[in-house]
Amino acid sequence: SFSSDEVIRKRLLIDGDGAGDDRRINLLVKSFIKWCNSGSQEEGYLQYQRMLSTLSQCEFSMGKTLLVYDMNLREMENYEKIYKDIENSIAAAHEKISECKKQILQAKRIRKNRQEYDALAKVIQHHPDRHETLKQLEALGKELQNLSHIKENVEDKLELRRKQFHVLLSTIHELQQTLENDEKLSEAEESQETQMEAEAKQ
Numbered sequence: 300s301f302s303s304d305e306v307i308r309k310r311l312l313i314d315g316d317g318a319g320d321d322r323r324i325n326l327l328v329k330s331f332i333k334w335c336n337s338g339s340q341e342e343g344y345l346q347y348q349r350m351l352s353t354l355s356q357c358e359f360s361m362g363k364t365l366l367v368y369d370m371n372l373r374e375m376e377n378y379e380k381i382y383k384d385i386e387n388s389i390a391a392a393h394e395k396i397s398e399c400k401k402q403i404l405q406a407k408r409i410r411k412n413r414q415e416y417d418a419l420a421k422v423i424q425h426h427p428d429r430h431e432t433l434k435q436l437e438a439l440g441k442e443l444q445n446l447s448h449i450k451e452n453v454e455d456k457l458e459l460r461r462k463q464f465h466v467l468l469s470t471i472h473e474l475q476q477t478l479e480n481d482e483k484l485s486e487a488e489e490s491q492e493t494q495m496e497a498e499a500k501q
Contacts, residue, residue, distance in 0.1 A: 324357070326349075326353050327350060327353040327354065327357070330346050330349045330350045330353060331346075331350060333346045334346035334347055334350060378474070378478065381474065382474065385467060385470060385471055385474070388467055389464070389467050389468075389471075392460060392463055392464045392467060395460050396457070396460050396461075396464065399453060399456055399457040399460055400457075402453045402456075403453055403454075403457070406446070406449055406450045406453055409446050409449070410446060410450075413439070413442065413443055413446055416439050416442070417439065420432070420435060420436055420439055
């Protein structure tokens with residue numbers, strides 16, 4: 300003899316997602332048999348109404364299943380859109396990183412020019428016009444400060460892009476993991492439905 304838990308588990312396996320489809324079909328078959336064997340018109344009409352009610356329940360259940368299916372399709376389309384957006388974001392991040400590298404190269408060229416200016420300033424110091432030389436040195440000092448600020452800004456931007464790129468990669472990994480889990484869940488549900496059908500045939 301089965302325990303109550305075993306009976307409930309077996310009924311759920313037969314019933315699929317627990318919507319009562321198996322019970323409704325059995326009820327519809329029984330109502331049809333009673334309708335065929337009904338003796339009076341009143342009894343036949345009662346069984347006819349019961350069959351209509353059961354059919355309505357089955358149609359409602361089927362409609363609900365179709366709505367869930369459509370919702371899953373829309374969700375998959377939404378996932379695809381999110382995936383494409385992430386791909387576009389990654390491409391944009393690569394472009395920004397490339398631009399930052401160009402800015403770093405430019406900053407290095409500017410620094411090289413500054414070193415050449417410093418060397419030239421040392422040569423100018425030997426000329427008699429000391430006042431003009433001091434002005435040039437002051438201008439070179441300001442330019443050096445500007446170059447230092449540019450270098451700091453470029454390094455800050457590059458670090459920011461690296462962090463953004465890391466966040467994007469983490470988001471992609473999480474999304475892929477979610478999609479894989481959804482696929483595994485769908486496969487498990489399909490396997491369960493196949494098992495239910497096999498048990499139902501037995």
